[in-house]
Amino acid sequence: MAQIAFRDITKRYPGTPAPAVDAVSFDVPEGSTCVLVGTSGSGKTTLLRMVNRLIEPTSGEILVDGTNVLRENPIQLRRRIGYVIQQVGLFPHMTVAENVRVTAEIAGGWNKQRLNSRVDELLDLVGLPPADYRKRFPRQLSGGQQQRVGLARALATDPAILLMDEPFGALDAITRARMQDELQRIQRDVHKTILFVSHDIDEAFKLGDQIAVMSDGKLMQIGSPVELLARPANDFVSQLVGADNTLRQLQYLPVTTALDNRPEVVSSAHWGDAATCKSDATLLDAMLQLLSSDTSTLTVFDPTNQKQLGTITLTSINREISRQRSTQAPINQPESSHA
Numbered sequence: 001m002a003q004i005a006f007r008d009i010t011k012r013y014p015g016t017p018a019p020a021v022d023a024v025s026f027d028v029p030e031g032s033t034c035v036l037v038g039t040s041g042s043g044k045t046t047l048l049r050m051v052n053r054l055i056e057p058t059s060g061e062i063l064v065d066g067t068n069v070l071r072e073n074p075i076q077l078r079r080r081i082g083y084v085i086q087q088v089g090l091f092p093h094m095t096v097a098e099n100v101r102v103t104a105e106i107a108g109g110w111n112k113q114r115l116n117s118r119v120d121e122l123l124d125l126v127g128l129p130p131a132d133y134r135k136r137f138p139r140q141l142s143g144g145q146q147q148r149v150g151l152a153r154a155l156a157t158d159p160a161i162l163l164m165d166e167p168f169g170a171l172d173a174i175t176r177a178r179m180q181d182e183l184q185r186i187q188r189d190v191h192k193t194i195l196f197v198s199h200d201i202d203e204a205f206k207l208g209d210q211i212a213v214m215s216d217g218k219l220m221q222i223g224s225p226v227e228l229l230a231r232p233a234n235d236f237v238s239q240l241v242g243a244d245n246t247l248r249q250l251q252y253l254p255v256t257t258a259l260d261n262r263p264e265v266v267s268s269a270h271w272g273d274a275a276t277c278k279s280d281a282t283l284l285d286a287m288l289q290l291l292s293s294d295t296s297t298l299t300v301f302d303p304t305n306q307k308q309l310g311t312i313t314l315t316s317i318n319r320e321i322s323r324q325r326s327t328q329a330p331i332n333q334p335e336s337s338h339a
């Protein structure tokens, strides 16, 4: 496990008027996923590639578990940091197993038999049954399958950190959603610290514990999806994350934002009869439950202590969505936004 900390990190490419990354500071807690989003050219890839020193910073520090990466040997550093990009870059003349194995070998310390079983474990982990896939060549795989091999390869040295630069950007929407699900499943097992660049806000919302919004090299805001939706720092963030997007609000805001705080309405003595909803449900979960049942009110309860928190209705959901909209600043069109 590892934590990544950016401290006033700046990158100025020679001959360019403005820094590509401008005094950026934030932390990625260990075992969490942070997704970098922003307009094209806002410095996301530059920031990511400074972590494994494919790009050297002009000033500032990047700390991995408290150690400045500039003090580390770049080759050793890259063994501890997995790197997945859109162009998977598999060796075309090597089989799937050989492609994964070359990286596993770098980690060292394993005999041939252990290496083979390690390759099989990794292929299983990324959803490619080894019996079917280990002998195939990259040209015999779909784009999504190649991306899975890329992920297996990045995990082969068991790095604490994964850097992922638009890894699913070239995949069709269905394969992309499937790969996101797979990454979530894998992350539940392996708990890597992941820094992920994406152009896709839905992907960022799905995968990110935190989302970092960049514009012109600067960090505009970092926060959880709900924080960005409910309290965007400025118009740019608001527009980029779609803070006025009703479906997204329903999908991510918790039911507790729209409670009618009247625990007396349903006394706990009648809990057995009342339709209930857990406090970690989203507004969308509650709305679907209300629409598909013949009740007009759900009692929201905290599953950890079984305490009743209040009630939720279609009216209270509607009121919260309207309130969110009215508290957001009017949205200006940033010039280069394409997200």
Ligand SMILES: Nc1ncnc2c1ncn2[C@@H]1O[C@H](COP(=O)(O)OP(=O)(O)OP(=O)(O)O)[C@@H](O)[C@H]1O
Residues within 6 Å of the ligand: 013, 014, 016, 020, 038, 039, 040, 041, 042, 043, 044, 045, 046, 047
């Ligand atoms: N090697 C380089 N030399 C000079 N300028 C560069 C170099 N690499 C990137 N830049 C500039 O730095 C800025 C940030 O680029 P970067 O690739 O980090 O942005 P990005 O947010 O990842 O963009 P995209 O989303 O389009 O991939 C851009 O203005 C880009 O033109």
